[in-house]
Amino acid sequence: MLYKQLGRIVERVALVSGALLAAMGVQAEKLGYPEKEELRLGFIKLTDMAPIAIAYEKGFFEDEGLYVTVEAQANWKVLLDGVIDGRLDGAHMLAGQPIAATIGYGTKAKIITPFSMDLNGNGITVSNEIWEQMKPNIPKMDNGLPVHPIKADALKPVVDKFIEEGKPFNMGMVFPVSTHNYELRYWLAAGGIHPGFYAPHKGDTSGQINADALLSVTPPPQMPATLEAGTIYGYCVGEPWNQQAVFKNIGVPVVTDYEIWKNNPEKVFGITEAFARKYPNTTIRLTRALIRAAKWLDENDNANRPEAVKILAQANYVGADYKVIANSMTGTFEYEKGDKRPVPDFNVFFRYNATYPYYSDAIWYLTQMRRWGQISEDKPDGWYMDVAREVYRPDIYRKAAESLIAEKRMQPGDFPDFNSEDGFRPQQTHFIDNIVYDGRNPNEYLSQFAIGLKQGDKL
Template sequence: MLNVSRTLVRTLALATALFSGVAAAAELGYPEKEELTFGFIKLTDMAPIAIAYEKGYFEDEGLYVTIEAQANWKVLLDGVIDGRLDGAHMLAGQPIAANIGYGTSAEIITPFSMDLNGNGITVSNDVWAKMKVNIPKQANGKPVHPIKADALKPVIEQFQDEGKPFKMGMVFPVSTHNYELRYWLAAGGIHPGYYAPHKGDTSGQLDAQALLSVTPPPQMPATLEAGTIYGYCVGEPWNQQAVFKNIGVPVVTDYEIWKNNPEKVFGITKAFAKKYPNTTIRLTRALIRAAMWLDENNNANRPEAVKILAQSNYVGADYDVIANSMTGTFEYEKGDKREVPDFNVFFRYNATYPYYSDAVWYLTQMRRWGQISEDKDDSWFEQVAKSVYRPDIYQAAAESLIKEKLATPEMFPDFDSEDGYRDPQTHFIDGIVYDGHQPNAYLQKFAIGLKAGQVL
């Protein structure tokens, strides 16, 4: 058997999987492309890819996957566009921005939303000491959460009085982190700046009181420690790393900014999905199964997941750093560890379903901060969302899992009635309600940000 060729071994494995009744239903068809390379950034929310690989869910589908860490989000996106990567763990804003031609222009789609929540905003110890005096205290002396940017505003004003720019890091111009950080700052009366691509200005710092710039996630703690930035918004484990290294304090999580917000997606090109439809459904099946495993039995598998993610070929941070958030807790100031069971959500609350309304929210923030320069009517927002988010592919994958009794209907949205829009969402830090059907009316509600008729 040791002399059997690699190709023959794979053919036998695929045949065994397909006809055993354990893996994908035969009527889906064989995968048109079996050998795949997926990219990711070293963050804990890449977990569905790692688990689908480690637990054999990809191989169950006849897919033989290589997983490669990427240097930054641009390199990752370029890899998917040029075909070096078949798919990748992406910022939710990346496929949307590519489809409207902001930055890079390409037709990228997503059949799978990778997670909810998972980010935080961290400030330096010095900034925290100045903020802390503005924050109400509990009876035990610990700060009342959520901490709003109102507490940071006097600190920024002090910096301005001293002629010092207040610099903060985020991971990419179309990242959730950029929009969450901007949302939090603006809700506290701090202007995070505008983009003006029609004028050739993509700095995002026009009229800014806090200057935001890009720093790759794994470099955030070191950049903060060097004093280059005074705070940042990033995914885990890089907020908890600041606590462990005693160089900064996470002040708010994105769960507190927008409860159960969509975070990353799995992105592929539209051309890939068209050329390899069976492969696309099968990789979506594998990712759904991985997400189910991550959340099942009230997160009972998370410690095992943390061991996997701690490996250097995945996230490569210490077990304790990753476990601090992945296992349902989050540490703010050193020693102030609180229960946050939904800090990382991979499957429950329909986390994996690609809702059009999630895409629309990102588009509203692109318009709010000037990345979309001109007015767009509500139908445009819907059209773009439907060109990028593909619940039809997700539904095909989910229904096949149900048919094989690998999942139950109750685990998914009611596909017969689902229209792709979440009910109006109320759990934002500023109390503003978001209805994905009315993006322009939503934009009118903000004190800071571009509105209908406004162009820089």
């Protein structure tokens, strides 16, 4: 306890010194004391929680005068409830969670994000049995290995056979508003397999209306065991649970989300709007620590990844075998056993402005909620923008980033040009179905899909 108290005294001296330097013009903008120093942060056991683990282990939180406890949560609902009721001060979240809570889907709460945690990082895995049935439908390279990306076209004859025989084709995803749900649906629909609609206005939140493939929730660490038991025939999940299926020889990852949508946004760091309002300095300092952690994870061409894998392998973080985590975190991905291919951007934590909370990212999630019926009624384009501005907070991010630049901890080139940035990525073209996404025109985007709700459609 004495050492902890001494540490806090030293930290306060450092903060005071920083404030004095700021007053003398050494820093562009003074950072105030953290209004709340002791924080409890939650996460799910996935490799993309890495910025939180690194900020803790590398002392970035303590540099900000924050004394953080990091706790694994049982599932995404428990995690979200913990942030809402104040048991947790913030958490590693599915990007769809703050958005869904804000519009009142599932639960109603004002959750915001000042920080996007990563790009990519997910995969879709099928059982060995299903893989054997898919293989005849997949083109092969000269060396006999499958041509990637593998589209759901190869799965469609398998699903059609299940339907003809009157058997349900069950698949797992981690949460109804997860990236995994929308990516799995996107991949299936692009191959002509209907993943089903939601109809909350009719009290149906199963997501299985008109479905060819029946999707249901399975917590990430339970995915491999559920697949092995035969309860599901495939799943979409983050790492290391696709690679775990390969190591256990129970399934084959057929496609990564990088191949479904190159450099897609994944998790976010979520806090309540009330927390950000009550503790503005703490919020900025939290964001600073996470930005530094993300930079550390990607710098020098991922040179720090082996050390990061050792940290994540600890039982208090992901708790999986080093080799399983390293399979994807160090720039490779193993599909069928022995078919390991370079995927240097499978996990991106900082480059490509991965940490910036783009409005267009939030709008994409909203379009998928509408596409599959979680948003029951048509919404004008302006509504999508209003929700994005309410949830995604680049203003907080900018304050954190500019203070890091002022302290020469980071360079202006590490970030978007804040003077010209409008919160929208350029049109995105790298989707598995070649459909172009422009976040400024959500309804026009929705009109391009053969499967899914569009303006004027009702269930």
